[in-house]
Amino acid sequence: xxxxxxxxxxxxxxxxxxxxxxxxxxxxxxxxxxxxxxxxxxxxxxxxxxxxxxxxxxxxxxxxxxxxxxxxxxxxxxxxxxxxxxxxxxxxxxxxxxxxxxxxxxxxxxxxxxxxxxxxxxxxxxxxxxxxxxxxxxxxxxxxxxxxxxxxxxxxxxxxxxxxxxxxxxxxxxxxxxxxxxxxxxxxxxxxxxxxxxxxxxxxxxxxxxxxxxxxxxxxxxxxxxxxxxxxxxxxxxxxxxxxxxxxxxxxxxxx
Amino acid sequence: xxxxxxxxxxxxxxxxxxxxxxxxxxxxxxxxxxxxxxxxxxxxxxxxxxxxxxxxxxxxxxxxxxxxxxxxxxxxxxxxxxxxxxxxxxxxxxxxxxxxxxxxxxxxxxxxxxxxxxxxxxxxxxxxxxxxxxxxxxxxxxxxxxxxxxxxxxxxxxxxxxxxxxxxxxxxxxxxxxxxxxxxxxxxxxxxxxxxxxxxxxxxxxxxxxxxxxxxxxxxxxxxxxxxxxxxxxxxxxxxxxxxxxxxxxxxxxxxxxxxxxxxxxxxxxxxxxxxxxxxxxxxxxxxxxxxxxxxxxxxxxxxx
Numbered sequence: 001x002x003x004x005x006x007x008x009x010x011x012x013x014x015x016x017x018x019x020x021x022x023x024x025x026x027x028x029x030x031x032x033x034x035x036x037x038x039x040x041x042x043x044x045x046x047x048x049x050x051x052x053x054x055x056x057x058x059x060x061x062x063x064x065x066x067x068x069x070x071x072x073x074x075x076x077x078x079x080x081x082x083x084x085x086x087x088x089x090x091x092x093x094x095x096x097x098x099x100x101x102x103x104x105x106x107x108x109x110x111x112x113x114x115x116x117x118x119x120x121x122x123x124x125x126x127x128x129x130x131x132x133x134x135x136x137x138x139x140x141x142x143x144x145x146x147x148x149x150x151x152x153x154x155x156x157x158x159x160x161x162x163x164x165x166x167x168x169x170x171x172x173x174x175x176x177x178x179x180x181x182x183x184x185x186x187x188x189x190x191x192x193x194x195x196x197x198x199x200x201x202x203x204x205x206x207x208x209x210x211x212x213x214x215x216x217x218x219x220x221x222x223x224x225x226x227x228x229x230x231x232x233x234x235x236x237x238x239x240x241x242x243x244x245x246x247x248x249x250x251x252x253x254x255x256x
Numbered sequence: 257x258x259x260x261x262x263x264x265x266x267x268x269x270x271x272x273x274x275x276x277x278x279x280x281x282x283x284x285x286x287x288x289x290x291x292x293x294x295x296x297x298x299x300x301x302x303x304x305x306x307x308x309x310x311x312x313x314x315x316x317x318x319x320x321x322x323x324x325x326x327x328x329x330x331x332x333x334x335x336x337x338x339x340x341x342x343x344x345x346x347x348x349x350x351x352x353x354x355x356x357x358x359x360x361x362x363x364x365x366x367x368x369x370x371x372x373x374x375x376x377x378x379x380x381x382x383x384x385x386x387x388x389x390x391x392x393x394x395x396x397x398x399x400x401x402x403x404x405x406x407x408x409x410x411x412x413x414x415x416x417x418x419x420x421x422x423x424x425x426x427x428x429x430x431x432x433x434x435x436x437x438x439x440x441x442x443x444x445x446x447x448x449x450x451x452x453x454x455x456x457x458x459x460x461x462x463x464x465x466x467x468x469x470x471x472x473x474x475x476x477x478x479x480x481x482x483x484x485x486x487x488x489x490x491x492x493x494x495x496x497x498x499x500x501x502x503x504x505x506x507x508x509x510x511x512x513x514x515x516x517x518x519x520x521x522x523x524x525x526x527x528x529x530x531x532x533x534x535x536x537x538x539x540x541x542x543x544x545x546x547x548x549x550x551x552x553x554x555x556x557x558x559x560x561x
Contacts, residue, residue: 044324216317219527223284225333226319
């Protein structure tokens, strides 16, 4: 837990904002897929911290970025923060994505506000071919297109209404891709229904995959046990916890 | 001014270096918070609620934020009492702090069984959980009637070789009667309050927020209710009281001591501030220094008027 200084705030669209923090420790230690747990307000309103995934780190310049969308009280209060302000930050927390050095062809699949942690994964992964398939509701909410384009070999954008890129589901695009070429691993972050369908597609071909899960969180470090996620345990299942065991899980371990 | 402060309290035969204890359910088995501060600074740790066998707990979502507080519906997810004894006690014992095992069961026999098992383990006290609002059997269903409390406590006491603390629910008409029933049945101490049964609704989705529909309210929102109950119970029983409910700083802890508590527990505030326990101890010391209090025991029940 530390006060971290905000270097920059950049609106990505009318209700989505990128915050860049200066932090030697977090920029040095954060792994793709981890999150920070932040206090949006120094008072009793929006009492709990908010977990927000790390979108990107710049180790040379000792900064890291998060992106948030204003959805409720806590994220609304985040709008009050300006450059030079300090925010109470815990992190980096959780279990991030696994990068296998021997993998040559990887695909990341993201939906909506779930796309953000995939950016750092693309930056860090050594694979020769990296494809990003990102889904959005419509053209108006497409964000960070240039950043993703810069860090992958192919960026495919899909929108629900066809107003930009391809029309339809990212999972249909993924299905076509794995039929066309051998993919070593797929990383998902987005709506549960999207990840469930994605894992089903990959299961037929035994392609390894990881999913980044979301759940309402308390302490953020694995003590309070509120952010339960059903995972396989032998022939049975148990509740794992998104903050400590995740947020990234083996896609085949999660019981959707 | 005399700089040597005495924070030690004697709680039902258990000597605590200071009156600040991590509350059950909010602190796991201490492992996670040991990355943030030295657990040896705590007066004690009340570990995650234990049951005879491992429990999966309730379906998520298990938490809802409410004004100045939270609702939780974890439902006693825990690895079972045997895993606790084997794997967790050795870890906590590395720190100089009291271990309080929080025990639940579905039946009176299970409570007896838990107390018998834990009495032979290396814990310093047993906190009988007669107050969890998030499980269908046991707990609050016993803890909300005089007969239930009397029966479970009396029978569990026969197996107790350690101080027996009874954790009380606030979801009753008169908590003083319940506290007296616990005392009469042999409780060495009572801890209060467990969470207040509540509910949160998502108006847009027209659904309850919690997977278990209802949950237990905690955090600063409940502090006035908790203080009132500690105050009333302190007038009704002779056994020492552990007070809790919304404590977030040293001043809050002092208020509970003044109301009659001999020690305090802190849980929910730790979700927001992982250093709240040590900051509360520091705050308590600062209060004592500023107010010429040499021993923390001078504050217990020292409310004027």
